[in-house]
Amino acid sequence: MxxxxxxxxxxxxxxxxxxxxxxxxxxxxxxxxxxxxxxxxxxxxxxxxxxxxxxxxxxxxxxxxxxxxxxxQPAPTGSVWPFGFASGAVVVAVGLVSYQPVVVIGVVVLLATGAEWTVHAWAERASSDGVHNAKVRSRLSNPLEYPIGGAVALGIIIYGFSRIILSLGKTNTTVAFFVAATVVVVVGFMIASRPKLGSAAVGSVMAVGAIAVVAAGTVTGIRGERDIAEFETTTIWQEEALLHPEEYAAGAAEGKHPAGLICESPEEFPEADERASETVGMKSGTYQVLLSESGTLDFDPPGEKEAGAVGMVIPRSSTTNVIFRNDSDEHRRLSLDLGRPYTVTDYESEIGNLDESAPPTQICTTLIEPGGAQLLTFKAGEPSFAYESIPNPNGPPGADGFWFFVPGVDTAKLELIVP
Amino acid sequence: MSARTDVANHEGTRERAARATTSLKTVTTRTQGARLAKVGGVVVLTGLIAGCAKNAPQDTFQPRGTNAERINDLALPVFYIAGVVGVIVLGVIAWTVMRYRDRGQPIPVQTHGKPALEIALTILPALILIGVAIPTVGTVMALNDTDDTECVVNVTGQQWWWEFDYPVQDGCMPGGITEPIVTSGQMAIPVDTNVLIRGTSRDVIHSFWIPRLNGKRDMVPGRVHNLRMQANEPGLYAGQCAEFCGLSHANMRMEVAALTQDGFNRWAANQLEAYESPVEGTVAADGESAFVTNCSSCHQVNGLEAADGNPIISRPDVGVYPGAAPNLTNLMTRTDFAGASWSLLREECRKEVWEAEPDQFTDRYLEGVTDDCFNEVDLREWLRNAPAKKPMYADPTKLAETGGLYRGMPYLALSEDQIDLLLAYLLERK
Known part of the structure; x- marks a missing residue:
């Protein structure tokens, strides 16, 4: 009617x-x-x-x-894009009252689904032939849809895999990589060995694999990354002793740690010294400082060592890595004493004003087991001749400047020269 | 005339016209070919002429050291082999394209595989590559050998200049180097001596390259890389940072001054001479005060003392991101400044140094910057406004990323009077 x-x-x-x-x-x-x-x-x-x-x-x-x-004319065909567009609008709305990144995601969804919807609607008016219209749409959209869709899908899979890896322990990570590589090789081999295998079967296998990775990634992502223990370092102990001497002394009196500065102590400190030899990250292109069995310190630079060297020379203000090798029979640490710092920062009044009572600038490795190695990274911002008149108690008697030393081994001294 | 004759005549005319057209096309093609050949010839000739520059201080094909000669001895034969292969390949491609170009002929029968040819085309390049690889590996190993070095120099790259320090050692000269020497921009070495360069960087990756003495070596923060260097004859050898390192990468130059052994001894002795303050009452003496006030917070002058007799120690790490600034103790013993980008010598004096005969170079170089040769203009401009002369990150409003620290020398707002004083003082740093 x-x-x-x-x-x-x-x-x-x-x-x-x-x-x-x-x-x-x-x-x-x-x-x-x-x-x-x-x-x-x-x-x-x-x-x-x-x-x-x-x-x-x-x-x-x-x-x-x-x-x-x-x-x-033929009625419009079913389309998912209006739903996607509406979903994007909802995401934008949610983002506006929650987090800005959600708005960005919503806008991206809006733009993508809006573009697809527009192309879809336009193609449906191309002719009265639905098949032809579908081809028109594909011709326009596919060159963009496939690479972008592929990249997004790959990104999701990689992100999912990364969540899995981050949730696993160090050993399990290795196993997971081994399993993943094996699966890829085996599946690849099986597909290659059956050229007549249908694309639907191959696609199904891939889809199942991708869904499995994304699902596992989602679960592990929600559970969070594995706990990575943070251990106290020698630097923390050193700073603690210098900045809070009373609390430090109280801790030592209670037997929580040895008394004295860690960089001047041959004793083992909790945590900082427990995991020796696990942080050496470089094996070449660095100086080596060697503690010999007889208790002497020597250095070995990359390339030939200069004849007649009286100490190790490094450039000023340059980050320097030194590998300490303990060839002695005892657990030892390598320490570096960079003298006592200036106490004022104003240039004009600073000149010559060194405070001999100030705490030393020291850095040290953890206790290294016999035959072990550890990396020490440091930077000397001042030349060593600036400390010519300042005695360094960790050098030989009467010495000044900068010195490597090994707590507990009086004969282990090596001068660091910064010109 | 019959209709048949008319038709025959008409066809004959068409044939003649066609032949004439073909002939015209041929002539046109020949003319175009000749023109192309001329243009190509000019391009090739220009390239060849450009490659014959006499004054090419960074020409790797003019080696003046054993290591550079090794590289050249390897590079040239490889270049020739690659050139011959390239010409053959391009020739075959060109011939194939011309011979089998589309003339409307039917597509030939397609065949799959030609095992004998394929194997031959695999083995031949493999043999060529093996032939190239053997001397290449040998040369690389020889270049990395440092057993025979007799003198050690620490080289440190920083945006955008090079620092050279000579550690205490028995090598380099009879009696050895007894105190560390620090200089920048120009590295002095004794001639005919294998020098071991221990290189690193304070900020980003740089690459040390003196083309006529050796190949490149990356200088990486936190690592020490070695490079052996040796010069056959006295002279100045120019170099250039070969790894893009930021705003003034192009202005990060360096030079090696190869001196006779006796000349190097004199150079080193001069570097280690005790500091002498300017004579009181002179402009230079006032300049010393100006230097202490305006420059000594970053630039070290060894031996410079405060009024109380204590040494003045610069703290460039407080104001400069990489943590160092050039040591100016003996500034006027080198011939350039600011990353070897500007000469301290006037043009005619600079030419005298650069073009000195090998047997005269050492003495001329050791004269340093004399009063007569001093190029005041560039140094004055530098002191007046360094960032205007050399691009650097020195805008105080744009230092958030470096925590307020400069990369390079900032604008110091010096007055012309202050600059006069500083120039007088610096001219005495010999």
């Missing part, structure tokens, strides 16, 4: 009327209600006029063949 257009107008009029009544009752006859009622009346008049004249009935006065009318 009524055409689709008429039904729409009748429904709209009914909703408008209902809204007007609700608003009018709620607002108690204010000016807005009058305006809204006027608009509703106008809409109802239009609806009545349309129903009487049947203007929205394409068949009524249309002389053209039925198949040429708009109403006779």
């Amino acid at each position: 009524f055409t689709t257009g008429s039904k729409f107008l009748i429904g709209a009029s009914a909703v408008a009327l209902l809204a007007t009544v609700i608003y009018g009752v709620g607002q108690d006859g204010v000016l807005g209600t009058i305006g809204l009622a006027s608009a509703t009346v106008g809409l109802m008049a239009l609806t009545a006029l349309n129903a009487i004249l049947r203007d929205s009935n394409v068949f009524l006065d249309d002389d053209a063949p039925v198949e040429n009318t708009a109403a006779a």
